[in-house]
Amino acid sequence: MSDLHHLLTFPTRPITSDVYETQLAHLLKSGIPPTYTLEQVAAFEQGKEDEDDDGSESSNTTPLHILARSLPRDATKEELNVVLNLMNTLFEYGAGWNFLDYENKSIGDLLLEAGQYRNSALYQRVIEAGVSAELLLRKVNGGDVEFLDDLEGIEQEQEIQTKLVDDSSVPEISDSIDASDSDLTAADPMTYLNTKLEYTDDKLITKDNKDGVMMDWEDGIMKLAAETLFSDSSNTINSTVLNIGFGMGIIDTYIQEKNPAHHYICEAHPDVLAKMKKDGWYEKPNVTILEGRWQNTLNKLLDDGNVFFDGIYYDTFSEHYEDMLNLYDIIVGLIKPEGVFSFFNGLGADRPICYDVYKRIVEMDVNNYGMKCEYTTVQIGKQLPDWSDVKRSYYNCDYYYHPRISFM
Ligand SMILES: C[S@@+](CC[C@H](N)C(=O)[O-])C[C@H]1O[C@@H](n2cnc3c(N)ncnc32)[C@H](O)[C@@H]1O
Structure with missing residues (x-):
């Protein structure tokens, strides 16, 4: 020593x-x-x-x-x-x-x-x-x-x-993540969108690599998120909301319970779209499906300038924080002045310190758009699965920082 x-x-x-x-x-x-x-x-x-x-x-x-x-x-x-x-x-x-x-x-x-x-x-x-x-x-x-x-x-x-301080050689850094083919599916959006998916009773996974795209332990989080999207809880039936990323349709089912005037769902994966068709989502009178990546479909909405949202939720797969930064640019143009934006907050949740660092970074980034991010901390320890039948856990904290973003 x-x-x-x-x-x-x-x-x-x-x-x-x-x-x-x-x-x-x-x-x-x-x-x-x-x-x-x-x-x-x-x-x-x-x-x-x-x-x-x-x-x-x-x-x-x-x-x-x-x-x-x-x-x-x-x-x-x-x-x-x-x-x-x-x-x-x-x-x-x-x-x-x-x-x-x-x-x-x-x-x-x-x-x-x-x-x-x-x-x-x-x-x-x-x-x-x-x-x-x-x-x-x-x-x-x-x-x-x-x-x-x-x-x-x-x-x-x-x-x-x-x-910055030392020009001597730096040893390779090891990390708990192993860089396998599976990580490519999880990390690269285009690879993911071309990967076959499989629905089971309690999750949506990639067929070959068993990457967890969505799992039902998030049910409580989705319920809370759906509540957040209706900022005026006495007037949910006049609301227009958008959910980006259908997955297992958990949040969309909670949104439907509120019977909003307009419920937009943006989804890019063909297997998920097929499941939505099979389950009748295309027939629901207040639902509009935006087929394709949000990067394409939302810009069109923005250009048309006809729809503005009371609530927007974002929860995709295989995207990165950089994508969220790009999304902020679109959100500020699509959300009503009193509207609410929220997202599935798994940023850095592999490790509590990274989760806390990203909690702060999101606050700072949305501040740049004149928005504030308020968090509710929810204990979720008991709901976490044992991860044995998915490739790797994507969430390692026993609490969840639920974000509510709105204009200041
Ligand atoms: C984690 S799941 C969403 C789960 C959902 N919140 C629920 O309650 O079941 C992510 C979904 O986002 C979709 N997705 C991934 N990238 C997308 C993109 N760029 N645009 C739209 N949907 C995307 C995936 O196909 C998948 O269905």
Whole structure:
């Protein structure tokens, strides 16, 4: 273990500014990178420091991981203030917020696991670092957005963070996501739209790869979302609403219960459209089906300028946050001034810290359109499935941030 790592195990108490902040500043100024990992130390000690260019996956246990793992359970308020200053310094020097350590854990995961830090300044600081890093990455990419769950995005972001302060070689970042054919279906819209789907009693999945497109554990979330779309609950029958992405038709069934004047459904996948036909959705008097990708059908509505919505819901598959940013441009033109926009919020939900970072990013992005995003936190732990018969879980938090977006 290096001196930097050792310092962050908090070998002496109390944790004071004089001892810890002074020593940390000294070590960083002497050139030790804030991203120096335990794995690099071990490789160096074995004379193998050049060997991580072989493409093999490795973990990155950074000084911030050591700090998060070593926080004394009985730390006082004063000590935690010093720890926050240490984190500030490490981030200012370019420490990464989402490196994964030898147990595949990020700093945020470790703070949450400790049980007492969810609402702490320490956890908030990691969120802030995540938001800044995401915005920086967007700038570096010329406005393109990398979704946090995207393997390449995570690697690129971590490399940028490291390169800002340290030009030494960065080890490959491992991530829980394996880049298989299945991921291509889940990550590439055109591949998805050409993939055969299969409906079972409780889910819609891709036939070959068993990727979960929609599962009925989301029923409660869809019910809540449908309520949200009718901002004036006493006047639902005069409402015009739009749902983007039919899937299992769960939210559309809840919307129908409100008997709105007009119910638009936009759906792109031929197998889903066939199921909608079979189940009679085309015959419902207040329903209009917009066949095709929302990227095409909604622009036409916008150009026609005849329809404006009280509520719009968005829940597609295999799209990315970048798509949502494009959707905001259309939404602001289609929604009534008092209308409500909501979406299935699985952004970064693979990992609670990423979920919290995206929660903040959405707030900031919709602010740019003069809109505000208000969240309701819903506990969903008991509803989550065991994921055994789908390729991989797309949701790993036991709570859900339900978004309600409206003009300020
Ligand atoms: C997760 S499901 C929606 C589930 C739905 N909220 C429900 O309550 O059952 C996603 C749906 O979006 C559709 N979809 C994917 N990309 C689309 C696009 N660009 N435009 C319209 N629909 C799309 C998929 O085919 C799929 O039916």
